[in-house]
Amino acid sequence: MADHSKMREQMKSGAGFIAALDQSGGSTPKALSLYGVEPSDYSGDEEMFRAMHAMRARIILAQDFTSAKVIGAILFERTMNETIEDKPVADLLWNERGVVPFLKIDKGLEAEADGVQLMKPMPGLDALLAQAKGKGIFGTKERSVINEANEKGIADIVAQQFDVARTVIGAGLVPILEPEVNIHAKTKAEAEDLLEAEIRKHLDTLPEGVDVMLKLTIPDVPGLYDRLAKHPRVLRVVALSGGYSTDEASEKLARNKHMIASFSRALTEGLNVKMSDAEFNAALGANIDKIYRASI
Template sequence: MMILELNQEQLEKMKSHPGFIAALDQSGGSTPGALADYGIEQDTYSGDDEMFALVHQMRTRIMTSPGFSGDRILAAILFEDTMDREVEGEPTVNYLWKQKQIVPILKVDKGLAEEKDGVQLMKPIPQLDDLLMKAKKKGIFGTKMRSFIKHANGTGIEAIVNQQFELAQQMIAAGLVPIIEPEVDIHCPEKAMAETLLKAAILKHLEQLSKEQWVMLKLTLPEQDNLYSDCIEHSSVLRVVALSGGYSQMEANERLGRNHGVIASFSRALTEGLTAQQTDGEFNTMLDESIQRIYQASLT
């Protein structure tokens, strides 16, 4: 199978540059919550068009903020709608890379299926090859897909990891680096056990990748510090990144700092405290301070 080439400059940045990944990829189901956190209530807009226009304004404000740059931020994960829009008159992907030196990544999953065996697999992703081709043409470097683990069920966890790596092969063939995100619920009653099962399943699949087949892993901050060090050291793993998963920014940063070699890929924890009502000065200062704290926690 022919595998399309990666952008070598972006690959080098993702491999070796200090920093973290900004997750700006809330989609249809999570957008009202993201807007509410930003101070825009659901009764102030109607329909998806207005909702997505407002969330793009919010993301544009973040992306154009002076502190949001490639010095501390390696990459940004985008929702498809954001990829298809513009920032300051430029396609979003071009703006991020050319103006900010931030590597663009696309969320490709369509949400979660119903719970089975203590987990939620991804829903089917129709026309995935077309989406990957479109993303590659627009200059996207990698993809992200999320599934969800609620219980330490070996059968369910195995199914999640199988699905993630199977789809990852499609991303790799399209010349993209997949971020595999099997999130463990921070409220999982047997969280440490779920993470042990997850790590074993991931390592088994990593061994089946051939040379130059890159993946990234996006994982919940574990109960056992440095649990994922074997994954970090694996030759096929470009980066291991951590999601904030509902932890406050302070707690997420503390946990991240104890996991050496793991960097942040925060969404809610990155935008914590930012509101539409803030002046640009207040907004930019708060975002800059958050970026610096997350960056520092990602250096350990």
């Protein structure tokens, strides 16, 4: 069984960042295309997900993908149920790479209302959380999106995030709440002020001994989320790259000393299926190093 207390310590104070390897159905074709695998290279969802799993396995097995710089990794549900080199993925991550495994649990986004996109319903969540716990998963991640500074919408999104988080906590896992602010939002800075205040209000209602993590868009005002990072209920505040390039995301993140990265596209930028292992490891290693340096 995974050592929860060691994982918790690593997430609380480990130097490094969380790799987001959780692209799901909708975002998989784009992620594969950036990797040099085009829709014409596979037929149907099964082959698409096989190609995606091969890419993720290559990343996880790369020489620099260890707890020296990568302290956690967020997995897609299919990845959690797969194996790499005949080993369950969460086991391999923790026992061989020293990387804490998380699971993406949301089922995508509702249509926009009040300037935000709430999470779709999650039927079977209790069973999924029990399964994740049994597989050695430490925590979960749930994403919704804020497109404008709408007070009602942001209040609704934070309330929903905390409702789901309480279910996750009840299952013995640590939730990462991800109310993403769209980097193209015209009222991004105002939305971030509203979001920060709303999250603080909800954090104060959590009982002692409960841990949550927050995954937030890098704020326009550096240090905006410092108070959240120091809140006794918050294990860590991590940043999403949100469509910024690796360089831009890393440069913005470096101005926020109480946030570490949890990048997806910025982590895999420049990787290609046709690269030799040496080329692939060098390119991924350079990305890992850049994101690591911005996180410490």
